[in-house]
Each structure stands twice: as C-alpha cells, then as structure tokens.
Amino acid sequence: MIIKKVEFVKSATRPSNYPPAERSEIAFAGRSNVGKSSLLNVLIERKNLVRTSSTPGRTQLINFFALNDDLYLVDLPGYGFARVPVAVKKQWGPMIRTYLQTRPTLKAVVMLFDIRRIPQQEDLQLLDWLEEFDVPTVPVITKADKISRNRRARQVEQIAAATGLDAGAFTLFSALNRQGRDEIWERLEVALEDD
Numbered sequence: 172m173i174i175k176k177v178e179f180v181k182s183a184t185r186p187s188n189y190p191p192a193e194r195s196e197i198a199f200a201g202r203s204n205v206g207k208s209s210l211l212n213v214l215i216e217r218k219n220l221v222r223t224s225s226t227p228g229r230t231q232l233i234n235f236f237a238l239n240d241d242l243y244l245v246d247l248p249g250y251g252f253a254r255v256p257v258a259v260k261k262q263w264g265p266m267i268r269t270y271l272q273t274r275p276t277l278k279a280v281v282m283l284f285d286i287r288r289i290p291q292q293e294d295l296q297l298l299d300w301l302e303e304f305d306v307p308t309v310p311v312i313t314k315a316d317k318i319s320r321n322r323r324a325r326q327v328e329q330i331a332a333a334t335g336l337d338a339g340a341f342t343l344f345s346a347l348n349r350q351g352r353d354e355i356w357e358r359l360e361v362a363l364e365d366d
C-alpha cells in the first residue's frame with residue numbers, strides 16, 4: 172500500500188453518524204491498551220495521527236480515517252479496562268456488534284492480542300461476532316518486543332489455543348521496531364481483493 176494521504180474523518184457511535192459507506196473499510200479491534208492506535212500509526216506511517224495513550228480506555232468512539240481516495244481505516248474502542256465507567260462498558264458491546272453487523276463495506280477486522288496476555292472473554296466474544304457476521308479476520312499479536320525471542324513461540328501457541336485460531340494465522344508485530352508491518356499490509360491487501 173502506498174500511503175499518499177491520510178486524514179481523520181469523524182467519530183461516531185451509531186450507524187446514522189458513520190461516514191457514507193462509499194469506500195472499502197478495515198477496522199482495528201482489541202482490548203484497551205493492546206496497541207490498536209499504535210499499529211494504525213505504523214501502518215499509515217504517521218507518528219501520532221491516531222491518538223495513542225498510556226491511559227487505557229481513552230478511545231470510546233468509533234474513529235474513521237480516510238486513506239488515499241479509496242479506503243477507510245477504523246479505530247474501534249477498546250474493551251476490558253476495569254476503570255471505565257459502567258455506563259461506557261454497557262455501550263461497548265452493542266456499539267461494536269452493530270458496527271460489525273451493519274457496515275456493508277467492511278472488508279476485514281484486524282484483531283489484536285497482547286503477546287503477554289491470555290485472551291479473555293471479551294476477545295472471544297468479539298471473535299464470535301466476526302464469525303457470525305462473516306467478517307474476515309486478520310489476527311495480530313502485538314508488543315512482540317516486550318518478551319524475549321525464545322518465549323514468543325510459546326505465547327503464540329497459548330493465544331492460538333485460547334482462541335481456536337491456527338498459530339500460523341497470527342502476525343507478530345511491534346510498534347517499536349515495526350516488525351510485521353509489511354506482512355499485515357499484505358494480508359489486508361488479500362482481504363481487499365477477495366471480494
């Protein structure tokens with residue numbers, strides 16, 4: 172993918188506020204603090220167009236970015252952060268589920284997992300919805316730089332076992348050293364073409 176221009180379009184919580192479904196779209200999902208915004212910034216080669224934060228749970232809206240003239244990239248709100256108010260937690264499920272179910276131009280969801288964590292119930296719920304609505308999933312294990320090389324394979328195995336996905340389906344990624352960036356774009360380009 173050649174990145175010519177990227178701009179923030181808008182934030183939304185419900186379909187009536189989404190931008191018109193005129194372009195193919197790729198969304199990024201995963202628990203709070205897993206590194207969704209950081210991954211997006213590496214993919215689009217911008218330092219901080221997508222706001223990253225050391226305070227988990229900051230992104231509670233669906234944020235749409237336009238890439239070049241033909242694609243939307245969507246930063247979905249994170250989940251699973253204990254200190255988020257109950258009212259916000261209650262909104263998360265319906266907001267994401269509705270998005271996945273109704274967005275006709277959605278071509279793939281990049282689903283992020285932290286290499287140090289075993290997937291939790293919300294991760295499995297999200298995977299169920301992706302399957303239910305037939306959304307192609309690109310699973311990524313992020314923060315690969317956080318653990319030593321020889322522990323990585325074991326963690327990938329555990330995450331694969333917990334999710335029921337094939338270990339070979341995951342791309343290992345690090346926003347620090349950009350490991351995995353090109354492989355993720357290759358997988359996304361396949362999803363965009365498989366239409």
Ligand SMILES: Nc1nc2c(ncn2[C@@H]2O[C@H](COP(=O)(O)OP(=O)(O)OP(=O)(O)O)[C@@H](O)[C@H]2O)c(=O)[nH]1
Pocket residue numbers: 201202203204205206207208209210222223224225226227228229230248249250313314315316317344345346347
């Ligand atoms: N070491 C390391 N840190 C990372 C990596 N990716 C993200 N981080 C850090 O993890 C924290 C959270 O990253 P974000 O990209 O804001 O995470 P997010 O998933 O967008 O979080 P929410 O918007 O709250 O859901 C930040 O402090 C990042 O710098 C990575 O690959 N390696």
Ligand SMILES: [Mg+2]
Pocket residue numbers: 207208209222223224230246
């Ligand atoms: Mg974020």
